Every structure is written in C-alpha cells, then in structure tokens.
Amino acid sequence: xxxxxxxxxxxxxxxxxxxxxxxxxxxxxxxxxxxxxxxxxxxxxxxxxxxxxxxxxxxxxxxxxxxxxxxxxxxxxxxxxxxxxxxxxxxxxxxxxxxxxxxxxxxxxxxxxxxxxxxxxxxxxxxxxxxxxxxxxxxxxxxxx
Numbered sequence: 001x002x003x004x005x006x007x008x009x010x011x012x013x014x015x016x017x018x019x020x021x022x023x024x025x026x027x028x029x030x031x032x033x034x035x036x037x038x039x040x041x042x043x044x045x046x047x048x049x050x051x052x053x054x055x056x057x058x059x060x061x062x063x064x065x066x067x068x069x070x071x072x073x074x075x076x077x078x079x080x081x082x083x084x085x086x087x088x089x090x091x092x093x094x095x096x097x098x099x100x101x102x103x104x105x106x107x108x109x110x111x112x113x114x115x116x117x118x119x120x121x122x123x124x125x126x127x128x129x130x131x132x133x134x135x136x137x138x139x140x141x142x143x144x145x
Contacts, residue, residue, distance in 0.1 A: 001046070001065070003072040005113045006132050007142045009048065009063050014131035015141030016060040018052055056139060061131040070127055077127060082108060082119045 001010040008014050011024050021041060022028075028041040028050075039052040051062035068078045075088055086097070086108070100107040105125075108117040114133075118126040132140045 001048075001067055001069045001071065003070060003077075003115075003127070003129065005072075005115070005129075006140075008060070009065060009070070009129065010046075012048075012050065012060060012063060013143040014060055014139070015143030017058060020143070020145075021050065021060065059131075059139070059141060060143070061139060062128070063130075064126060064128045066126045077117070077124050079123050079125075081122055082106075082117060082124060083122070085117060085124060 003009050004013075008016075012021065018039065018041070025043060025046065029044040030042040032040050034040055034051070037054045039054070039058055041050040041052070042048075043050075046065070047067040048063060048065040050060055052058040053061045066078060068076065070077050072085075073088065073092060075085075077085055086095075089095070089110075094110055094113065096112065097108045097110050100109070104120050106119045108119070109115070114130040116128040117124050118128070131142075134140050
C-alpha cells in the first residue's frame, strides 16, 4: 500500500466520500461515529481506519494505518527503526519532526506533509496521514470525480 504524501494511501484520496471508498474496497468491517460525529470506517483486512469529517461534507480527511505493506518512497515502514526512516526521509528533504512521548510510545510529526509515525520500542507501529490545510485554514481536497 503506497503512501502518497499530501494525497492519501493506495487508492484512498483525501476528499473522497463514503460511497467512493465503498466502490473500491467494499463495505467496511465496522463503521461508527466518533465524539465529534465524524464517520469512521475500519477495514480490518487493510489495517486502516478512515475519518470522514462531518464539518466538511463527510469527506475523507484522515487515515490511520498499521499494515505491514505500507510503503513510503518504496520503503516498508511498519516495524522499521525510526532512525532508519528519518535517515531515508532526510534524503527526500523531509527533516523536520516534532516528537511527543507518552508511556512506551513516541510520535514523530511532520507538519509539512501532515504525517505521524508512531513508534514503540523505537520501531514504527502505526502511521497517520491527514489532508493538508492551507494558509487560508481550508482543506486542500485532492479527489476529483
């Protein structure tokens, strides 16, 4: 599953509606509304969670994934050491990360691409990517029908 920075993962493109996703991947394993009334789709087989924002006409705006098949720039990221990933990303010009720690987990956030690598024991266990928000404080939807 290829990570497409600023666009999504695999065939998932920020701005899609629920029906667009269902047309590609079928019905989700589970779907529910979160505390903000956003719609959440979960696909166990893909190891991915999708958020469709209520305030944005239920467009796909956020993805959380832990599939061992996730690739960024052709490199598998799950279970890889964060130091190796940061070294690989530096070669692509992605060097600025904000680091947060809680319990045994650490998050490495890159705002420019709105991505988070969550690690435990120095290995990536989860990846998050969100739709880009421009300087007008608006989402940059990439999906065009």
